[in-house]
Amino acid sequence: MAYIRTPVATNLRQTRQCRSSPRCLVVALSISFLALNWVVLYSFHRPSVDTALDAADAPPREEPPSLQLYPASAYLSSSNNEALWAGHWFRWRGLDSSYADQTTDPLRFDIVYTWVNGSDPALQQLRHDYQRQSPVFSMQGVGDSKNVESVTARRFRDMDELRYSVRSTAEYAKDMFRRIHLLTTETSEGQGQVPVWLNLPSDEIETVPHSIIFRNKGHLPSFNSLAIESNIHHIPGLSDVFMYLNDDVFLGTTMLPSDIWTELYGFVFHMEGGLLVPPTIRPTESNPLNVGEWSSLQYSNYLLSQRFGPRYRAYLAHVPHVLSVSMLSEIQDQWPEDFDSTSSHRFRGEGEARDIQVSFFMAHYVLEKMRETQLSSYWTYRLDQNGDGMLDWNEREVLIDMVESWNRGQTPNSPRNARPSMIAGYDRVLKRVGTPLSGSTSYRLAGLDGYPFLLQNADTSKTIPVSVTKNSEGRDVQPQSPYRNYESSQSRTCQLDLQFCLGENFSMPSVPIIPIAETRQIFERLAFKEFHCGDCLLQMLMQHPEEGGMGAWMPQDEGSVAFQRVVHDVKRYNYVLGTSDYSFFALQDVKGATNNLNYLVAARDNKAFFCINDDYPDNPDLEKQIFGIFKNFLDTRFPVSSPWEKP
Numbered sequence: 001m002a003y004i005r006t007p008v009a010t011n012l013r014q015t016r017q018c019r020s021s022p023r024c025l026v027v028a029l030s031i032s033f034l035a036l037n038w039v040v041l042y043s044f045h046r047p048s049v050d051t052a053l054d055a056a057d058a059p060p061r062e063e064p065p066s067l068q069l070y071p072a073s074a075y076l077s078s079s080n081n082e083a084l085w086a087g088h089w090f091r092w093r094g095l096d097s098s099y100a101d102q103t104t105d106p107l108r109f110d111i112v113y114t115w116v117n118g119s120d121p122a123l124q125q126l127r128h129d130y131q132r133q134s135p136v137f138s139m140q141g142v143g144d145s146k147n148v149e150s151v152t153a154r155r156f157r158d159m160d161e162l163r164y165s166v167r168s169t170a171e172y173a174k175d176m177f178r179r180i181h182l183l184t185t186e187t188s189e190g191q192g193q194v195p196v197w198l199n200l201p202s203d204e205i206e207t208v209p210h211s212i213i214f215r216n217k218g219h220l221p222s223f224n225s226l227a228i229e230s231n232i233h234h235i236p237g238l239s240d241v242f243m244y245l246n247d248d249v250f251l252g253t254t255m256l257p258s259d260i261w262t263e264l265y266g267f268v269f270h271m272e273g274g275l276l277v278p279p280t281i282r283p284t285e286s287n288p289l290n291v292g293e294w295s296s297l298q299y300s301n302y303l304l305s306q307r308f309g310p311r312y313r314a315y316l317a318h319v320p321h322v323l324s325v326s327m328l329s330e331i332q333d334q335w336p337e338d339f340d341s342t343s344s345h346r347f348r349g350e351g352e353a354r355d356i357q358v359s360f361f362m363a364h365y366v367l368e369k370m371r372e373t374q375l376s377s378y379w380t381y382r383l384d385q386n387g388d389g390m391l392d393w394n395e396r397e398v399l400i401d402m403v404e405s406w407n408r409g410q411t412p413n414s415p416r417n418a419r420p421s422m423i424a425g426y427d428r429v430l431k432r433v434g435t436p437l438s439g440s441t442s443y444r445l446a447g448l449d450g451y452p453f454l455l456q457n458a459d460t461s462k463t464i465p466v467s468v469t470k471n472s473e474g475r476d477v478q479p480q481s482p483y484r485n486y487e488s489s490q491s492r493t494c495q496l497d498l499q500f501c502l503g504e505n506f507s508m509p510s511v512p513i514i515p516i517a518e519t520r521q522i523f524e525r526l527a528f529k530e531f532h533c534g535d536c537l538l539q540m541l542m543q544h545p546e547e548g549g550m551g552a553w554m555p556q557d558e559g560s561v562a563f564q565r566v567v568h569d570v571k572r573y574n575y576v577l578g579t580s581d582y583s584f585f586a587l588q589d590v591k592g593a594t595n596n597l598n599y600l601v602a603a604r605d606n607k608a609f610f611c612i613n614d615d616y617p618d619n620p621d622l623e624k625q626i627f628g629i630f631k632n633f634l635d636t637r638f639p640v641s642s643p644w645e646k647p
Helices: 012-020 022-045 079-092 121-131 145-156 161-172 225-229 293-308 325-334 336-344 358-383 393-409 426-432 498-502 516-529 531-542 561-572 590-602 620-637
Strands: 109-114 177-184 186-188 205-209 241-246 249-251 266-269 271-277 313-316 321-324 442-446 575-579 582-587 609-614
Touching (some): 109 161, 109 225, 121 186, 225 336, 266 321, 293 313, 321 325, 358 561, 498 531
Parallel strands (some): 109 177
Antiparallel strands (some): 249 609
């Protein structure tokens, strides 16, 4: 029963009469009814937040300001409205109803294969001619021609893998790809290799000779997969986001676009958090024929480290890789000489094996650019409150107080958990916007939840070492130990040392203003040189207990140019780390090949991807046995011909 307090003085008897009066009761019920309708009306007109989330994943305490609703067709189709739906999503983890309910054409991506038939006599003759001209094969220590052939044969040997990998694509990715492009070597001018089983022409699959994608035709012919990959984004008509496979990678379960990219969560990367690539150039091999993938991985990480800080970076799993034409073009514009140098190396090992590994490079470039966008947004639009490029004492004091409060509350057993993870309830969110999941990939961590490889127990009072040390048993120990990518970002802890990370002047009230040049230097030190400091600051901002959503680092005015700029960059570099059940095997001997392939047959309903590497020695008898075992496995695992095979 309602109690209505009158605006005039009253005595106890009058109050009691009003409580029991029928007229007062009617008035009270009427007001209650109007209030209830107002609440309902408000709930339908305020910006919608994902109501499908569990209570534990509820939206931030602070309510977002009102957002004008636009017709469903305005979302995704117009860049002018990007800051509306994307800003609402990134800032509040909310979905506007007109965006969530819209229907769009199914998202599809192109698929690219690199392939060479090394068993083709014309290709073998061409390769031998250029090997005689390559400095790699004339160096001391390489050995005689027989040794050279035994080492290089496995790199070019064709075991008909492409036919069956394409079959796996036709079976498991039929609802996600638009067109398949096969990059092929030209054995003579204008004559690219074509798989003998491929039925051309076709609207869904095509061969693309290397001469089409290499801007510098003097780099051809190329027998180096790294050189070919450095030009992969030049394929005419290629979709901006595409999936890249080697011919020894196979799909084992259904794939959908959400396995590699979505509008809400961005790129999907598969990384091995326990396998780290050093940020230093790998020592030159005494025998260049022994050059493997780690030389290019370390050189790529060396380049990334020069730009973003010298950290050990996670290995990219042997699964289909997501790449982007616009992203690779952006990277090439920043490292043009290294791309050109990689493209010029006809054989792996040339140029001291200093090649870019584009899949690894792009994945970590995206991670770093997302991190840089977040830190820069906070530094420019939140810390520097008046936007003059300098930091006065009042501005610095806000960060100092926040850091000190954070440090007091950070212990290994009591991390702060202020906000839900960006990927909490991602399956329900994607279902709401009509982007189904295949079940082959699980999203484990989002770039919007902080840098995924925050170092455990990092000492922010000193520089993180790079050199490998020895333990008591004489084994190499890497100096950087990050949290794994599948560990929750909310359970991570760190302490930020103000004096080391930001310098002495930053915390001194006697320094009224830090000028622009010094402010930039402090940011560069925090974000890149002493990267563990920037990682900790970002972790603190992500888990800020008093800011709703991403409010601690995004511009506050959602109608400002600054907010639109940040949203654009966050959308461009948005990503999640995913995990899938996959296997990698090398065919080295009969027993091992039999056991591994039998395992894949038994696990056929579970393995999302598997890679089978040809790594047995150049032995005709062994080759015949392993080829027979492998061929039987492929026919058993993928018995149905693809639509593009000749009858």
